[in-house]
Amino acid sequence: MKLLEEPEKVRAALSPLRRELLRLLREPSSATQLAAALELPRQRVNYHLRELEKAGLVELVEERQRRGFVERILRATSGAFVVDPDVMHGEFTRIHDQYAAEHLVEVAAGTVRDVARMQNKADAAGKRLLTFTLEAEVRFAEPGDVHRFTDALTEAVRRTIEEFDSPSGRAYRLIAGGHPAPRSTSEGGTA
Numbered sequence: 001m002k003l004l005e006e007p008e009k010v011r012a013a014l015s016p017l018r019r020e021l022l023r024l025l026r027e028p029s030s031a032t033q034l035a036a037a038l039e040l041p042r043q044r045v046n047y048h049l050r051e052l053e054k055a056g057l058v059e060l061v062e063e064r065q066r067r068g069f070v071e072r073i074l075r076a077t078s079g080a081f082v083v084d085p086d087v088m089h090g091e092f093t094r095i096h097d098q099y100a101a102e103h104l105v106e107v108a109a110g111t112v113r114d115v116a117r118m119q120n121k122a123d124a125a126g127k128r129l130l131t132f133t134l135e136a137e138v139r140f141a142e143p144g145d146v147h148r149f150t151d152a153l154t155e156a157v158r159r160t161i162e163e164f165d166s167p168s169g170r171a172y173r174l175i176a177g178g179h180p181a182p183r184s185t186s187e188g189g190t191a
Contacts, residue, residue, distance in 0.1 A: 001120070002077060015048075017048055021038075021049065025074060025076040026079050027075065029075070030071045031045045056077060060072060061073045061074060101179070104178075107175055108177065138178075157174065157176065161174075
Protein backbone atom coordinates (compact mmCIF):
# COMPACT_ATOMS: atom_id res chain seq x y z
CA MET A 1 0.00 0.00 0.00
CA LYS A 2 1.34 3.44 -0.91
CA LEU A 3 0.04 6.71 0.54
CA LEU A 4 -0.38 9.51 -2.01
CA GLU A 5 0.12 12.84 -0.22
CA GLU A 6 1.21 15.01 -3.15
CA PRO A 7 -1.57 16.66 -5.19
CA GLU A 8 0.29 16.20 -8.49
CA LYS A 9 0.54 12.43 -7.94
CA VAL A 10 -3.13 12.23 -7.08
CA ARG A 11 -4.05 14.25 -10.19
CA ALA A 12 -1.92 11.89 -12.28
CA ALA A 13 -3.90 8.87 -11.02
CA LEU A 14 -7.43 10.31 -11.00
CA SER A 15 -8.79 9.63 -14.48
CA PRO A 16 -10.75 6.39 -14.92
CA LEU A 17 -8.31 5.22 -17.61
CA ARG A 18 -5.26 5.78 -15.39
CA ARG A 19 -6.93 4.05 -12.46
CA GLU A 20 -7.62 1.07 -14.73
CA LEU A 21 -4.01 1.09 -15.95
CA LEU A 22 -2.79 1.04 -12.35
CA ARG A 23 -5.12 -1.86 -11.60
CA LEU A 24 -3.87 -3.83 -14.63
CA LEU A 25 -0.26 -2.98 -13.82
CA ARG A 26 -0.34 -4.94 -10.59
CA GLU A 27 1.15 -7.48 -12.99
CA PRO A 28 3.98 -6.28 -15.29
CA SER A 29 2.77 -5.44 -18.78
CA SER A 30 3.64 -3.44 -21.89
CA ALA A 31 1.75 -0.60 -23.56
CA THR A 32 0.92 -2.96 -26.44
CA GLN A 33 -0.58 -5.56 -24.10
CA LEU A 34 -2.52 -2.92 -22.17
CA ALA A 35 -3.80 -1.29 -25.36
CA ALA A 36 -5.09 -4.65 -26.58
CA ALA A 37 -6.74 -5.41 -23.23
CA LEU A 38 -8.43 -1.98 -23.14
CA GLU A 39 -9.12 -1.85 -26.89
CA LEU A 40 -7.39 1.52 -27.16
CA PRO A 41 -4.67 2.91 -29.45
CA ARG A 42 -1.19 2.10 -28.13
CA GLN A 43 -0.14 5.77 -28.48
CA ARG A 44 -2.93 6.86 -26.12
CA VAL A 45 -1.97 4.21 -23.58
CA ASN A 46 1.72 5.17 -23.90
CA TYR A 47 0.90 8.82 -23.13
CA HIS A 48 -0.91 7.87 -19.91
CA LEU A 49 1.82 5.42 -18.90
CA ARG A 50 4.46 8.16 -19.28
CA GLU A 51 2.41 10.46 -17.03
CA LEU A 52 2.01 7.71 -14.42
CA GLU A 53 5.73 6.99 -14.63
CA LYS A 54 6.60 10.69 -14.16
CA ALA A 55 4.43 10.71 -11.04
CA GLY A 56 6.25 7.66 -9.69
CA LEU A 57 3.13 5.48 -9.78
CA VAL A 58 4.54 2.97 -12.30
CA GLU A 59 8.09 1.77 -12.79
CA LEU A 60 10.12 0.14 -15.52
CA VAL A 61 10.66 -3.57 -14.92
CA GLU A 62 12.36 -4.60 -18.13
CA GLU A 63 13.10 -3.56 -21.71
CA ARG A 64 12.81 -6.13 -24.53
CA GLN A 65 13.87 -5.91 -28.18
CA ARG A 66 10.82 -6.46 -30.40
CA ARG A 67 10.82 -6.21 -34.21
CA GLY A 68 12.93 -3.08 -34.46
CA PHE A 69 11.72 -1.32 -31.32
CA VAL A 70 12.19 -1.58 -27.59
CA GLU A 71 9.18 -2.84 -25.67
CA ARG A 72 9.01 -1.42 -22.15
CA ILE A 73 7.50 -3.61 -19.42
CA LEU A 74 6.04 -1.59 -16.55
CA ARG A 75 4.30 -2.31 -13.26
CA ALA A 76 2.55 -0.26 -10.60
CA THR A 77 4.85 0.79 -7.77
CA SER A 78 2.28 -0.53 -5.29
CA GLY A 79 -0.59 -3.01 -5.25
CA ALA A 80 -2.82 -0.37 -3.67
CA PHE A 81 -2.78 3.40 -3.38
CA VAL A 82 -4.39 5.34 -0.56
CA VAL A 83 -5.05 9.04 -1.08
CA ASP A 84 -4.52 11.33 1.89
CA PRO A 85 -8.05 12.72 2.40
CA ASP A 86 -6.63 16.22 3.01
CA VAL A 87 -5.31 16.24 -0.56
CA MET A 88 -8.78 15.53 -1.95
CA HIS A 89 -10.91 17.66 0.32
CA GLY A 90 -8.68 20.16 2.09
CA GLU A 91 -9.03 20.67 5.78
CA PHE A 92 -12.53 20.09 7.13
CA THR A 93 -13.97 22.79 9.36
CA ARG A 94 -13.11 21.81 12.90
CA ILE A 95 -16.35 20.57 14.39
CA HIS A 96 -16.35 19.11 17.85
CA ASP A 97 -19.99 18.00 17.95
CA GLN A 98 -19.78 14.25 18.53
CA TYR A 99 -23.07 13.83 16.63
CA ALA A 100 -22.02 15.82 13.52
CA ALA A 101 -21.38 13.83 10.35
CA GLU A 102 -18.58 16.24 9.44
CA HIS A 103 -16.74 15.37 12.63
CA LEU A 104 -17.02 11.63 11.90
CA VAL A 105 -15.66 12.21 8.37
CA GLU A 106 -12.78 14.32 9.72
CA VAL A 107 -11.83 11.67 12.28
CA ALA A 108 -12.08 8.88 9.68
CA ALA A 109 -9.92 10.88 7.24
CA GLY A 110 -7.29 11.43 9.92
CA THR A 111 -7.34 7.73 10.74
CA VAL A 112 -6.82 6.77 7.07
CA ARG A 113 -3.92 9.21 6.80
CA ASP A 114 -2.23 8.19 10.08
CA VAL A 115 -2.58 4.42 9.59
CA ALA A 116 -1.42 4.59 5.95
CA ARG A 117 1.69 6.56 6.96
CA MET A 118 2.50 4.15 9.80
CA GLN A 119 1.87 1.15 7.50
CA ASN A 120 4.31 2.57 4.93
CA LYS A 121 6.96 3.02 7.65
CA ALA A 122 6.34 -0.47 9.03
CA ASP A 123 6.58 -1.98 5.53
CA ALA A 124 9.85 -0.12 4.90
CA ALA A 125 11.23 -1.47 8.19
CA GLY A 126 9.99 -4.99 7.46
CA LYS A 127 7.69 -4.90 10.48
CA ARG A 128 3.99 -5.52 11.03
CA LEU A 129 1.76 -2.67 12.20
CA LEU A 130 -0.39 -3.98 15.05
CA THR A 131 -3.93 -2.61 14.81
CA PHE A 132 -7.40 -3.79 15.73
CA THR A 133 -10.84 -3.12 14.30
CA LEU A 134 -14.26 -3.48 15.88
CA GLU A 135 -17.35 -3.50 13.69
CA ALA A 136 -20.94 -4.01 14.73
CA GLU A 137 -24.44 -3.06 13.68
CA VAL A 138 -27.14 -1.94 16.09
CA ARG A 139 -30.78 -1.07 15.38
CA PHE A 140 -32.30 1.87 17.29
CA ALA A 141 -36.06 1.98 17.86
CA GLU A 142 -36.10 5.74 18.52
CA PRO A 143 -33.78 8.56 17.36
CA GLY A 144 -33.09 9.46 21.01
CA ASP A 145 -31.68 5.98 21.57
CA VAL A 146 -28.57 7.04 19.62
CA HIS A 147 -27.67 9.53 22.37
CA ARG A 148 -28.38 7.10 25.21
CA PHE A 149 -26.37 4.38 23.44
CA THR A 150 -23.45 6.79 22.91
CA ASP A 151 -23.46 7.73 26.59
CA ALA A 152 -23.55 4.06 27.66
CA LEU A 153 -20.81 3.09 25.19
CA THR A 154 -18.65 6.01 26.35
CA GLU A 155 -18.98 4.87 29.95
CA ALA A 156 -18.18 1.24 29.07
CA VAL A 157 -15.12 2.31 27.07
CA ARG A 158 -13.97 4.58 29.92
CA ARG A 159 -14.16 1.67 32.40
CA THR A 160 -12.32 -0.66 29.99
CA ILE A 161 -9.60 1.92 29.38
CA GLU A 162 -9.12 2.34 33.13
CA GLU A 163 -8.63 -1.42 33.41
CA PHE A 164 -6.00 -1.69 30.63
CA ASP A 165 -4.31 1.73 30.56
CA SER A 166 -0.65 1.65 31.61
CA PRO A 167 1.37 4.88 31.86
CA SER A 168 4.49 3.07 30.60
CA GLY A 169 2.69 1.28 27.72
CA ARG A 170 2.47 2.09 24.02
CA ALA A 171 -0.37 4.55 23.35
CA TYR A 172 -3.15 3.45 20.98
CA ARG A 173 -5.87 5.68 19.61
CA LEU A 174 -9.38 4.26 19.89
CA ILE A 175 -12.05 5.64 17.58
CA ALA A 176 -15.70 4.69 17.71
CA GLY A 177 -18.14 6.16 15.24
CA GLY A 178 -21.54 5.31 13.99
CA HIS A 179 -23.51 6.10 10.87
CA PRO A 180 -26.68 4.75 9.30
CA ALA A 181 -25.98 1.43 7.58
CA PRO A 182 -26.64 1.47 3.83
CA ARG A 183 -29.89 -0.26 2.99
CA SER A 184 -29.37 -3.71 1.55
CA THR A 185 -31.33 -4.89 -1.45
CA SER A 186 -32.83 -7.62 0.77
CA GLU A 187 -34.58 -4.89 2.76
CA GLY A 188 -36.23 -3.66 -0.39
CA GLY A 189 -34.22 -0.44 -0.57
CA THR A 190 -31.17 0.71 -2.43
CA ALA A 191 -27.74 1.44 -1.08
